Amino acid sequence: MTAPLSDGAIASLHAGDIVYLSGPIFTARDGVYRHMLVEGNEPPLDLAALTNVTIQSSPAGAEVSPGEYRISSLQATAGFRYARYMPALLERFGVKMVIGKAGMSEEVYRDVFMPNGAVCLSTMGYGLGAIYGKSVKRVIDVHWPEELGISEALWLIEMDRFGPLLVEGDIHGDSYFSRANEEINDGLAELYEGLSSPVFRRLGEEERPEIELF
Amino acid sequence: MVTSAHRIGLDAVSRAAYEANRLAAVVLPGEATNAFRDALERESKPMAQYVLGQILENADLAVAENRPMCGDTGLPRFYVKVGNEAAIEGGFVGFERECRRAVADITQDLQMRANRVHPLTRQNPGNNVGVFAPSIDYSFEPDADWVELTAVHKGGLFGSDYRMLFPADGIDGIKRFLLDTLSSSARRGLSCPPVVVGVGLGGTKDQAVRFSKEAACLRVIGDSHPDPDVAKLEDELMELANRTGFGVMGVGGDTTALDVNVEIAYTHTGGIPVAVSQFCLAYRRATARIHADGAIEYREDPRWFTPYYRREGIE
Structure with a gap:
């Protein structure tokens, strides 16, 4: 697939598919979400005009000479914790594909992703950093390095066959991880059976292991 | 008892600390590669088989291209085992300075992720060095005049x-x-x-x-x-x-x-x-033994839990 993605390309993706992506994408996680979506700082370029794909990642990269950046290795971070930022990101910046790690809840897909015609993908491995790093064709630019630090800055990068990426939440609301977790839950309760109950139960230590996202 | 007339030079400490960190970031230890191969052989689920295969390919590519094996390059730290008869030129103040400098240098040279930030302000020095970073832990070994350092880059x-x-x-x-x-x-x-x-x-x-x-x-x-x-x-x-x-x-x-x-x-x-x-599956560690004469040996097994380290009685 090539970014920016058409509506047709997005609609063709199904949970469990494995895809490779080329074209421009931008990084955004804690720092960019706070700076751009909460504090309302406008990005220094028209993001929506350039691409509709973002990755929740802070790359392994450095400024190798003044103004020249290089990425050696790349991996997304666990994405469920960014659910609260998704409405603004998708509605205001026209993002159609969020590449994270291990997806978000089906509720977020239903309430935020589906109405915006967007999908959620997951990096794989987790730790195919060298493979993903090699697929970075070039760093187009790095924005807000002073404000956010080099790791949380907004990196604009051009990819060449970036993958394998797992389609996690598709446009029909189907989630690969939710399906996988249902299967795992079937066997999990059995492992607790027969273990004697704790002598002392304390607040915060009792969990229901079948709950997937708290 | 081993006694040594030599003091370990700081140039050897510098080289050992730098290279152990490079090896940790890039090279998956053989024991882990074998464990992934065994896991792939045993695996019954097709998706898991596919991913395990990719992990092994990624490990090969990291070495071939000298790239960090994962995009989250972890928090570099040191576990140091000191022979009871070892002496270091410049003492352990010098030793720790070289360890900190090695982390800053390898962060830049390998383009490792600058993970270490101030916990409140989130200010990022950009080189994985800061207050209590990298952490350096010590243990001791009798009848030895070497110093060993194990670089660990644990993620997550x-x-x-x-x-x-x-x-x-x-x-x-x-x-x-x-x-x-x-x-x-x-x-x-x-x-x-x-x-x-x-x-x-x-x-x-x-x-x-x-x-x-x-x-x-x-x-x-x-x-x-x-x-x-x-x-x-x-x-x-x-x-x-x-x-x-x-x-x-x-x-x-x-x-x-x-x-x-x-x-x-x-x-x-x-x-x-x-x-x-x-x-995590990016099982990143590497050990360097620095001998009294300045020779450096690199290996994968940290040999951290020695009988002396786990001793039970007074001796």
């Missing part, structure tokens, strides 16, 4: 936890805690299985946490604790971890843990402190 934030149990909770309490810890981190990418699990059992709270980390990072995959009761618990916990079925990426699979290592410390008669740490 979650998957490590602590609980105080009562003696009556026993093995069941330890198993319940392991299941709780794995379940709360394996599903949505907070841990990166297949992991190497370290369990710290006993001691004080801080010792339990410390030994769980050392057990996850500094044992060899497939080895056993010399105490047969502890070794038996390791086997039981390993079986339990893999029966969860989380598998690689938590998408379902036969291997959730490549190994479970338990370290014990004598503890208060009223309790069982227990801590769990998980080393």
Whole structure:
């Protein structure tokens, strides 16, 4: 697939598919979400005009000479914790594909992703950093390095066959991880059976292991 | 008794610290490669088979291109074992300066991720060096005039936890805690299985946490604790971890843990402190021994848990 993605390309993706992506994408996680979506700082370029794909990642990269950046290795971070930022990101910046790690809840897909015609993908491995790093064709630019630090800055990068990426939440609301977790839950309760109950139960230590996202 | 007329030079410390960090970031140890191959052979789920194959390809590519094996390059740290007869030019103040400089240099040269930030302001110095960073831990070894350093780049934030149990909770309490810890981190990418699990059992709270980390990072995959009761618990916990079925990426699979290592410390008669740490599939560590004459040997086995380190009596 090539970014920016058409509506047709997005609609063709199904949970469990494995895809490779080329074209421009931008990084955004804690720092960019706070700076751009909460504090309302406008990005220094028209993001929506350039691409509709973002990755929740802070790359392994450095400024190798003044103004020249290089990425050696790349991996997304666990994405469920960014659910609260998704409405603004998708509605205001026209993002159609969020590449994270291990997806978000089906509720977020239903309430935020589906109405915006967007999908959620997951990096794989987790730790195919060298493979993903090699697929970075070039760093187009790095924005807000002073404000956010080099790791949380907004990196604009051009990819060449970036993958394998797992389609996690598709446009029909189907989630690969939710399906996988249902299967795992079937066997999990059995492992607790027969273990004697704790002598002392304390607040915060009792969990229901079948709950997937708290 | 070994005595040495030599002092280890800081140039040797500098080279050893730099190269051990490069090896840790780039080269998956052979024991881990073998463990992934075994896991791939055993695996029954097609998606998990595919991902395990990709992990092995990624390990090869990292070495071929001198790239960090994972985009989260972890928090570089050092475990240092000091021979009782060793002496360092410039002392340990000089030694630590070289360790800190090596982390800054390798961060820039390998384009490692600058992970270390101020916990409140989030200010990032850009070189993985800061207040108490990198951490440097020490142990000692009798009748030796070398100094060894093991660079560890453990990733992740979650998957490590602590609980105080009562003696009556026993093995069941330890198993319940392991299941709780794995379940709360394996599903949505907070841990990166297949992991190497370290369990710290006993001691004080801080010792339990410390030994769980050392057990996850500094044992060899497939080895056993010399105490047969502890070794038996390791086997039981390993079986339990893999029966969860989380598998690689938590998408379902036969291997959730490549190994479970338990370290014990004598503890208060009223309790069982227990801590769990998980080393992600980017199993990153490398050891350098710096001899008194300045020669450096690199190896994969940290040899951290020596009989002296685990000693029971006064001597």
